[in-house]
Amino acid sequence: xxxxRLDRSAIAPELRxxxxxxxxxxxxxxxxxxxxxxxxxxxxxxxxRALSAMSRFTDRMQAxxxxxxxxxxxxxxxxxxxxxxxxxxxDESEVRTVDPAGWRLDVGGLVSDRRPWSLAQFRALPQKxxxxxxxCVEGWSAIGDxxxxxxxMFLQKVGADLRAKYVNFRCFDDYSTSIDMATALHPQTxxxxxxxxxxxxxxxGAPMKVRIPTKLGYKNPKYLASIEVTNRxxxxxxxxxxxxxxxxx
Amino acid sequence: MLSSRRVRPRRTPSPFIRxxxxxxxxxxxxxxxxxxxxxxxxxxxxxEFPAWATLxxxxxxxxxxxxxxxWVLMAAGVVYLGYGVLSGHFRRDLRxxxxxxxxxxxxxxxxxxxxxxxxxYNAIQRLLYTGVLIVALLTVASxxxxxxxxxxxxxxxxxxxxxxxxxxxxxxxxxxxxxLVIHIALALLVPSTLFGMVFGRRPSAAPEVSVQEGGAR
Ligand code: HEM
Numbered sequence: 001x002x003x004x005r006l007d008r009s010a011i012a013p014e015l016r017x018x019x020x021x022x023x024x025x026x027x028x029x030x031x032x033x034x035x036x037x038x039x040x041x042x043x044x045x046x047x048x049r050a051l052s053a054m055s056r057f058t059d060r061m062q063a064x065x066x067x068x069x070x071x072x073x074x075x076x077x078x079x080x081x082x083x084x085x086x087x088x089x090x091d092e093s094e095v096r097t098v099d100p101a102g103w104r105l106d107v108g109g110l111v112s113d114r115r116p117w118s119l120a121q122f123r124a125l126p127q128k129x130x131x132x133x134x135x136c137v138e139g140w141s142a143i144g145d146x147x148x149x150x151x152x153m154f155l156q157k158v159g160a161d162l163r164a165k166y167v168n169f170r171c172f173d174d175y176s177t178s179i180d181m182a183t184a185l186h187p188q189t190x191x192x193x194x195x196x197x198x199x200x201x202x203x204x205g206a207p208m209k210v211r212i213p214t215k216l217g218y219k220n221p222k223y224l225a226s227i228e229v230t231n232r233x234x235x236x237x238x239x240x241x242x243x244x245x246x247x248x249x
Numbered sequence: 250m251l252s253s254r255r256v257r258p259r260r261t262p263s264p265f266i267r268x269x270x271x272x273x274x275x276x277x278x279x280x281x282x283x284x285x286x287x288x289x290x291x292x293x294x295x296x297e298f299p300a301w302a303t304l305x306x307x308x309x310x311x312x313x314x315x316x317x318x319x320w321v322l323m324a325a326g327v328v329y330l331g332y333g334v335l336s337g338h339f340r341r342d343l344r345x346x347x348x349x350x351x352x353x354x355x356x357x358x359x360x361x362x363x364x365x366x367x368x369x370y371n372a373i374q375r376l377l378y379t380g381v382l383i384v385a386l387l388t389v390a391s392x393x394x395x396x397x398x399x400x401x402x403x404x405x406x407x408x409x410x411x412x413x414x415x416x417x418x419x420x421x422x423x424x425x426x427x428x429l430v431i432h433i434a435l436a437l438l439v440p441s442t443l444f445g446m447v448f449g450r451r452p453s454a455a456p457e458v459s460v461q462e463g464g465a466r
Contacts, residue, residue, distance in 0.1 A: 050317070051310075051313045051314065051317055052313070054313070054316060054317035054320065055313050055316065055317070057320065058316045058317075058320070065397060065400045065401075066400060067400065070399060070400055070402070071399075072398075072399045072402075073398075073399075073402060133398070133411060135398065135411065136291070137290075137308065137312065138287075138290040138291040138308065139287065139288070139290060139291040139293075139415065140291045141411055141412070213399065214399045214400075238309070241309055242309035242310060242312075242313060243309050243312065244312065244313070244316065248397070248399075248400065249396075249397060249398050249399045249400070
């Protein structure tokens with residue numbers, strides 16, 4: 001994963017731009033899944049179609065398996081991974097920060113109250129703490145300690161249509177992802193403000209991260225900028241490149 | 250010609266076995282190649298699989314293949330296991346026999362004199378097939394447990410937690426690859442079994458072929 005770290009970070013912005021352009025091309029030609037098959041099968045559209053159809057089937061089965069009552073295991077403080085690893089689609093040196101006092105969370109879509117929220121408003125609500133295992137799609141995992149406001153409570157406060165299909169997250173590091181409403185209403189899905197006993201540090205998504213222990217890491221966005229409730233399939237940064245959308249644990 | 254058709258014997262292995270075997274074999278190979286791709290994203294041992302041996306081109310592609318092949322393998326597996334149990338095939342043909350027979354057959358096999366009547370597996374085959382079926386079941390179960398550690402938390406717990414389950418999944422894959430090396434080598438040594446597994450064969454048509462053809466499949 002991290003061969004040639006030095007060289008890569010030097011040219012990283014350029015690389016990313018090129019990668020994105022290639023990705024976009026793929027998205028236009030083959031529904032965003034053109035990179036799925038690799039090797040010689042790369043150019044075979046029927047293989048791509050079959051794989052993406054299977055991926056949608058996998059998503060449906062994951063949604064069926066999901067239960068709002070089933071909780072992710074919570075751990076003792078002694079099990080927390082130190083240091084909890086940083087992970088993003090860029091290097092840690094490129095982490096973006098905002099002034100917490102000026103930060104606002106935009107609220108949009110199928111909600112009755114679209115006024116943006118400040119951190120102070122979130123701090124005024126009851127907080128829930130969880131020590132849970134974060135599992136990355138790459139296979140590694142780490143146990144962390146997050147607290148924040150249950151997303152279900154926030155959705156009720158803004159008068160969200162709870163029968164809508166999706167909740168879409170956009171981030172100020174240009175990341176994005178989206179989840180199903182059932183997972184949004186799961187009791188362990190929280191808008192995390194703290195890591196351990198302190199406010200989220202920049203590396204972990206300051207000032208706000210969505211923590212969803214029933215989903216893989218790429219469905220746990222950091223650096224949150226907006227929440228939208230919608231019935232239109234929103235996709236996401238990695239999902240548009242071929243990761244399965246549901247990404248459930 | 251016509252008269253022989255009147256008492257037409259059952260082709261063995263049954264078409265259920267042959268079709269599910271080949272669908273299962275293909276999907277298993279796809280699972281192994283894509284599994285190696287996924288492994289390379291975050292290796293647990295100090296090596297990576299060479300890119301040419303992996304399927305999918307990148308992590309997302311590997312995952313897409315892995316899940317696609319998983320559904321195919323599980324479907325073929327359910328049909329195969331259902332048929333094997335209900336038809337008595339497992340009890341009759343695959344159930345391992347006593348250690349004596351295994352010792353005898355192993356001795357014969359090492360001298361390249363193991364007999365293999367059509368539709369009848371020798372003691373070593375029975376052991377290998379039963380073993381690989383158990384290993385394949387454990388591979389699927391441990392794979393499900395690391396895919397769904399929350400929804401199938403009891404399964405993850407049975408496998409000793411997420412980290413242990415991940416290593417068990419890898420170890421089971423290794424056993425399947427080891428089985429495959431032996432299995433394919435033996436099938437190539439006795440090509441008639443390969444032919445039989447593809448087209449089926451009639452036990453009455455060529456029972457004598459079985460004696461000392463020169464190899465254990
Ligand atoms: C892809 C390469 C493969 C080849 C060339 C191959 C070949 C064969 C052949 C020729 C037989 C029949 C042996 C006989 O009649 O004496 C057989 C049976 C069998 N093979 Fe494979 N095989 C392959 C892959 C696999 C895989 C991946 C598995 C499971 C992990 C597997 C499991 C079995 C089992 C359990 C049987 C016994 C089937 C029964 O009668 O119920 N094979 N194979």
